[in-house]
Amino acid sequence: MSGTENQMTGAEIVLQALRDNGVEHIFGYPGGAVLPIYDEIFQQDDIEHILVRHEQGAGHMAEGYARSTGKVGVMLVTSGPGATNAVTPLQDALMDSIPLVCLTGQVPTTLIGSDAFQECDTVGITRPCTKHNWLVKDVNDLARIIHEAFRVAQSGRPGPVVVDIPKDVQFATGTYTPPSAAPIQKSYQPKLQGDARQIEAAVHLMKTARRPVIYSGGGVINSGPEASRLLRELVEITGFPITSTLMGLGAYPHSGKNWLGMLGMHGSYEANMAMHDCDVMICIGARFDDRITGRLNAFSPNSKKIHIDIDPSSINKNVRVDVPILGDVGNILEDMVRLWRAGSKDYDKAIQGDWWSSIARWRARNSFAYKQSNDVIMPQYAIQRLYELTKDRDTYITTEVGQHQMWAAQFYGFEQPNRWMTSGGLGTMGYGFPAAIGVQVAHRDSLVIDIAGDASIQMCIQEMSCAVQYNLPVKIFILNNQYMGMVRQWQQLLHGNRLSNSYTEAMPDFVKLADAYGGVGISCDKPGDLDGAIQEMIDVKRPVIFDCRVANLANCFPMIPSGKAHNEMLLPDEATDEAVANAIDAKGRQLV
Amino acid sequence: MNAHLQPTGSAYFIAKETQVAESHTLSVLVDNEPGVLARVIGLFSGRGYNIESLTVSETEHESHLSRITIVTRGTPGVLEQIKSQLERIVPVHRVVDLTVRAKIMGQERPIEREVALVKVTGSGEMRAETLRLADAFHAKVVDATVDHFIFEITGKSSKVDQFVAVMKPLGLSEVCRTGIAAMNRGPQGM
Numbered sequence: 016m017s018g019t020e021n022q023m024t025g026a027e028i029v030l031q032a033l034r035d036n037g038v039e040h041i042f043g044y045p046g047g048a049v050l051p052i053y054d055e056i057f058q059q060d061d062i063e064h065i066l067v068r069h070e071q072g073a074g075h076m077a078e079g080y081a082r083s084t085g086k087v088g089v090m091l092v093t094s095g096p097g098a099t100n101a102v103t104p105l106q107d108a109l110m111d112s113i114p115l116v117c118l119t120g121q122v123p124t125t126l127i128g129s130d131a132f133q134e135c136d137t138v139g140i141t142r143p144c145t146k147h148n149w150l151v152k153d154v155n156d157l158a159r160i161i162h163e164a165f166r167v168a169q170s171g172r173p174g175p176v177v178v179d180i181p182k183d184v185q186f187a188t189g190t191y192t193p194p195s196a197a198p199i200q201k202s203y204q205p206k207l208q209g210d211a212r213q214i215e216a217a218v219h220l221m222k223t224a225r226r227p228v229i230y231s232g233g234g235v236i237n238s239g240p241e242a243s244r245l246l247r248e249l250v251e252i253t254g255f256p257i258t259s260t261l262m263g264l265g266a267y268p269h270s271g272k273n274w275l276g277m278l279g280m281h282g283s284y285e286a287n288m289a290m291h292d293c294d295v296m297i298c299i300g301a302r303f304d305d306r307i308t309g310r311l312n313a314f315s316p317n318s319k320k321i322h323i324d325i326d327p328s329s330i331n332k333n334v335r336v337d338v339p340i341l342g343d344v345g346n347i348l349e350d351m352v353r354l355w356r357a358g359s360k361d362y363d364k365a366i367q368g369d370w371w372s373s374i375a376r377w378r379a380r381n382s383f384a385y386k387q388s389n390d391v392i393m394p395q396y397a398i399q400r401l402y403e404l405t406k407d408r409d410t411y412i413t414t415e416v417g418q419h420q421m422w423a424a425q426f427y428g429f430e431q432p433n434r435w436m437t438s439g440g441l442g443t444m445g446y447g448f449p450a451a452i453g454v455q456v457a458h459r460d461s462l463v464i465d466i467a468g469d470a471s472i473q474m475c476i477q478e479m480s481c482a483v484q485y486n487l488p489v490k491i492f493i494l495n496n497q498y499m500g501m502v503r504q505w506q507q508l509l510h511g512n513r514l515s516n517s518y519t520e521a522m523p524d525f526v527k528l529a530d531a532y533g534g535v536g537i538s539c540d541k542p543g544d545l546d547g548a549i550q551e552m553i554d555v556k557r558p559v560i561f562d563c564r565v566a567n568l569a570n571c572f573p574m575i576p577s578g579k580a581h582n583e584m585l586l587p588d589e590a591t592d593e594a595v596a597n598a599i600d601a602k603g604r605q606l607v
Numbered sequence: 608m609n610a611h612l613q614p615t616g617s618a619y620f621i622a623k624e625t626q627v628a629e630s631h632t633l634s635v636l637v638d639n640e641p642g643v644l645a646r647v648i649g650l651f652s653g654r655g656y657n658i659e660s661l662t663v664s665e666t667e668h669e670s671h672l673s674r675i676t677i678v679t680r681g682t683p684g685v686l687e688q689i690k691s692q693l694e695r696i697v698p699v700h701r702v703v704d705l706t707v708r709a710k711i712m713g714q715e716r717p718i719e720r721e722v723a724l725v726k727v728t729g730s731g732e733m734r735a736e737t738l739r740l741a742d743a744f745h746a747k748v749v750d751a752t753v754d755h756f757i758f759e760i761t762g763k764s765s766k767v768d769q770f771v772a773v774m775k776p777l778g779l780s781e782v783c784r785t786g787i788a789a790m791n792r793g794p795q796g797m
Contacts, residue, residue: 138642143653147697150641167697202638202700305619328691331684577619 021192025154025185026051029118032161034061035194038089040080040456041065042073046093047133048120051185065456065485068477070097072449074104075475078113079450082436083411084457085239087114087169094120095133098179099140103443106144108175110440111262112237114168115175116161117141123183124152137179146174147203151181154189159197171205172326173237205325209342209350217297217321217338218354222362224295226318226370227255230278230307233262233439234300234324234344236432242345243432246299247271248352254364256374258286260301261424262439269428275374276383279307280575281421284382284584285374290315291581292373298322300344303333304440313580323347382573383425384587392542394419394494394565398426398466401492404549406430409461411454413437415447415471418500418571423466445474448491452478455487462490462553469495470519472560479532482558490552490559496567497522504570507595509577529560540564570595626682630659631706632717632789633690634797638698639665639673646696647675656681656689660721660764662786672700676789701797708791719789723767728755729778737777744770755780 023031029052033041042065045053056064067073070092077088088108092101098119108115122131138150147167149160157180164176221227229250235242243266250257250273257267258275267274276283278290287309290296296318301307308314314334322329322336323344330339340347355362385395398419412427413436414420420437429435436454438446451465465472472493482489502517526536535555539548539562552559572587585594637643644663651658660678665671679689686704693702705717725746727737730753741748741758744766750757760770764787771782791797 139645142642142646142649200638200697203697326695328688328695330691332688332691335684 021190022188023191024051024188025157025180026055028154028157028189028191029161029180029185030055030059030062031191032158033089036162036165037086038062041089041091042067042076042080042453043091044070044073044093044097046097046120048094048122048182049091049097049185051182052091052118052120052180064091065452066481067449068480069475070100071103071445072452072475072478072481074101074115074117075107075443075446075449076453076456077115078104078108078111078446079413079436079453080457081113081115082450083433083454085433087116087165088453089116089118091118092120093133094122094137095135098135098137102140102144105141105175105177107438107441107443107446109144109146111438112173112233113175114173116164116168117175117177119177119179120185121150121179121181124181125183127181137177141177144175145177148177148179150179151184154184154187157184157189158192162192162194162197163200166199167203171203206341207325207343207346209323209340209347211350213338213340214347214350214354217340218351218358220295220319220321220338221253221255221297221355222358225366226292226294227253227297227367228275228289228293228295229255229257229297229299230259230290230301231257231263231266231299232260232301235263235266238300238344240432242266242348245345245348245352249348249355252352252355252359254367255297256289256371258282258289260304260307260439261437263301264424264435265429265432268430270430277424280309281425281571281573283425284380284573284586285377287575287581287584288377289374293318296320298336299348300324302329305333308333309575310578310580315581380586382584382586385569388566389542391566392540392545392563394422394496394569395426396542397494397545397563397565398422400545401464401466401549402427404546405462405464405553408553409458410434411436411451411458411461411463413447413450413454413463413465415465415467415474416442416444417468417471418504419466419468419471419494421571422494427466444471448472448475448489449478451489451491452482452487455482455489456485464490464492467491467493468500469493469497469522470499473523476528479529479534479558479560483533486557488556488558490561492552492561493525493563494565495522495525495562496565496569498567501571507570525560525562529558532558534558534560536560536562538562538564624682626684628680628682629686629706630678630680631686631704632719632787633677633679633693634703634705634789635675635677635693636700636797637673637675637696638700639671640698643673643698644675646698647677647693650692650696651679654692656685660786662788676787678787703797705789705791712791712793714792717789717791719763719787720761721764721767721785721787722759722761723771723782723784724749725758725760725771725774725779726755726781727758727774727778728780730754733777737774740773740777746770
């Protein structure tokens, strides 16, 4: 392109830059400071804009879209309240490493700092909740900055970025720089290849392990489908048992023979015991989060630890490791698999024999067991039936945050990566429904289900209107127990069963609510009716709110109570009322 | 109300810190762009790290690079985290822990210097004493009237501290310090 054809207005540059970065969908809400961009959106057909009902919804939709496709999610909001409403999804994406580009309108440059109408210090407010952000003061920098925003969002450890564009910059005419000609910021060059000597040291350590365990995380999913394939290959050739964090579910299949289930606070007994007793731990794309480790000074006390991560600050942050390997999980796994294969002639899996007997013993404890009922639907049973009736379909699952989220992680089996969207790091109630809409936008013909709680769903319920507008047949499956279940569970454990404000006294009629929005409402409270009702939900090709009335007082087990180690789990068969009340001893209570 | 009957617990696991905190000097090379200093200090406040001294200036004008010198305090684990967290900031090029590097070279600390301007007011015999002491510290007079002196003093922070302390009874009225500029000894660059 030459001279004059590269001249565009700022708003045109925004659309051109989005096209050149492969964007097909954006989630947004108009307002005064982004009107020029919305005017350009109106005059083109390449990029579809999904109109949300609240900017938080736009952010979570972009997250769901990104997580399910591996692409960058894009959101567009106006200045002031538009930008401040975007803060929650930005922090959510930061903590779960989701690539997100958020374009915000800003008051004209001449008014910045004057407390103008709908002005806020967007780059100041979003600085700690983004990977990087920019305020564009010159239209000639706009294209370069948007290209750079996409590069920063999706490379290295992915994350959210904000580009703040004042209204006068959107109107001004300037030169468009295509991505190939745009200079990049040299200070940001993430390291992707692992150090060969470290990888060699890791493989050597793995060969000597008698009690190995692989602990994988969301980094495997972020690295792409090839990383998940390589992870499966590594497990196959080494014969090591594998567990995963909440964010990493699906990288290794639930049906795989080496699968231990999820680990951590509500993980399986076998996974946590294996973590505690192992002699070599291989952490792949996970970050030793406090929900995973339990009491730090009792965390896997006798193991050598290998840690693969793309972010140097994750290494030695919470747990000191013996063999850190910096780089992209996919690249490193490829090297590891090659090295292992090259020297595996002398490797005998019998070295792990005793270890697998221990694992079989722990598995036999059946730590996800619950007491079935013929009268009321147990929440675990509801998830199990949902899984059985949807597992052979092209299904994506999102969740809100709370007990239902943990039950979904425990009882829904994931066979593939990118099929499970949940707010792990920030724990954002209200995430799941908009995220499901984002997933459905990217996968129009798939079955997308938000497993929700009755409290969480009410935090972003307004997006029903969005789902109906765009004919997005998202299914909301509410485990309705009329409590903020996880809050109540903690109150029972820690606060003498004083259930302060965790009971919802005025629950809406979810069936009528669905109807009011133009969706379909289904209600079920009998275990015997459940399968039929779920089938009805699947068959309806419209947005559905499924009000599944479950046992009100069920709690989520097994559990590592606070102040306890992996081998001190509270198992469901031991969780009597008395055990729950005394699970956390005086020492544990003093932790704050 | 009932909290005293049943002490509350926590949803978090809090481990006791057993390592001893040390003071380290970090050099951070950054692109001189808007907001870069806010990113650095926001990181320190957001993650609960300490800043004992902070010095910033553009050092390479053509390439718009600034050098930030930070004196911070933390356990070895925290200091390692600070370095890694700083390196994550997009416009940060390099972070060098000058104290660690000095120790590797067998030295106690890197070269650390500070400039201070010290205003002392007074008249009569005190003035002679003030000048005599300033001379002993190699402090330079950069401004004076019959009622005051402004001294410029350069040196380690401890020397500046000491100079300020001795000036106190002699009519000290104002102090301005630059914070620490630091560099490792030897021919090797940052």
